[in-house]
Amino acid sequence: MVLACASLQDRYDLLHFYRDNLIANSGTTGDFVDVSVLPKFLGVNLPERLLKWQTYKKQGLALIDSSQEGRLGASQVPINTIYNGFDDTVKAQAIQAI
Numbered sequence: 873m874v875l876a877c878a879s880l881q882d883r884y885d886l887l888h889f890y891r892d893n894l895i896a897n898s899g900t901t902g903d904f905v906d907v908s909v910l911p912k913f914l915g916v917n918l919p920e921r922l923l924k925w926q927t928y929k930k931q932g933l934a935l936i937d938s939s940q941e942g943r944l945g946a947s948q949v950p951i952n953t954i955y956n957g958f959d960d961t962v963k964a965q966a967i968q969a970i
Contacts, residue, residue: 900961910925911925
C-alpha cells in the first residue's frame with residue numbers, strides 16, 4: 873500500500889515545496905516617498921521626519937505640505953501622482969491555485 877501511494881506522496885511533497893517557496897519569496901507592499909518634499913514641521917532631521925510621516929501613514933494620513941518654502945524652487949517638481957505605491961505580495965488566490 874505504501875509503495876502504491878509513493879507517486880502521490882512525491883506529488884504532495886513537490887506541491888508543498890513550490891507553495892512554501894512562493895510564500896517565502898513573496899514581497900511586501902509599500903509606498904514611494906520623495907524625501908525632498910517631506911514636511912519640515914514633522915521634525916528637525918530627515919530620519920525623524922520620515923519616522924513621523926510613516927507613523928501618520930499607518931494611521932491613514934499621508935501628509936504633504938504644498939506651501940513648504942522652496943518646494944517648487946530649485947528645479948523641484950510638484951508631487952508626482954503617478955506612483956501610488958506598490959504591492960509585491962502573493963495573493964491568496966495564487967496560493968490556493970497551487
